[in-house]
Amino acid sequence: MAKEKDSCVQPAGGPIAPKTAESQPKTTVQEEPRMNIARVGHEAPDFEASAYVKDVGFKNVKLSDYRGKWVALCFYPGDFTFV
Amino acid sequence: MNVEVLAVSTDSRFTHKMWQEHELSKMVEGGVPFPLLSDGGGRIGAVYGVYEEAAGVDIRGRFIIDPNGVILGMEVLTPEVGRNVSELFRQIQAYQHVQATGEVTPSGWQPGKPTLTPGPDLVGKVWQQWQPKMAFE
Known part of the structure; x- marks a missing residue:
């Protein structure tokens, strides 16, 4: 097993918004990517x-x-919890 | 059945490692084989409708996702009550059967019990093939 190289903070993407189709008309207002x-x-x-x-x-x-x-x-609610 | 389990909580990956080493490995020899994912901040749980802001935790929600990435079933429980793993198995077996055969599984179905084949011929005749008592057998 390769030696772990890990710092205190590990960024991860979290929720990933679906890519909008290229063919969709571009709106002038910058929209937040919508999460499903x-x-x-x-x-x-x-x-x-x-x-x-x-x-x-x-x-x-x-x-x-x-x-x-x-x-x-x-x-699940958490490590070391009871149920 | 061939199902991959992903377990998610708001704990850090470091806490997951300690939990595995100090408690889970005493319940399951060698520790649980599936990944323990960290959802710090509950952003993933929020998208899945299970993040409880007041407590800052993801409550007990489980989602059956098929090989095409589609959610087929979900169950969300408040923290005090644990899951019924047999029911999870049953639902996955039912979905796998449905996808393999095109048949559908009536209430109370278990592997080996009769299924229904939907179509014009079955309309009004379900009673001939399925009775309510079969849901409890």
């Missing part, structure tokens, strides 16, 4: 997060890297 909200039957909003992975160490993980696989994405 998670809904069933719709594409899962992409994101990048820093992570700890057993036997690997620290790495950034992107949801879209899991295309082609079934994913169970599980949020």
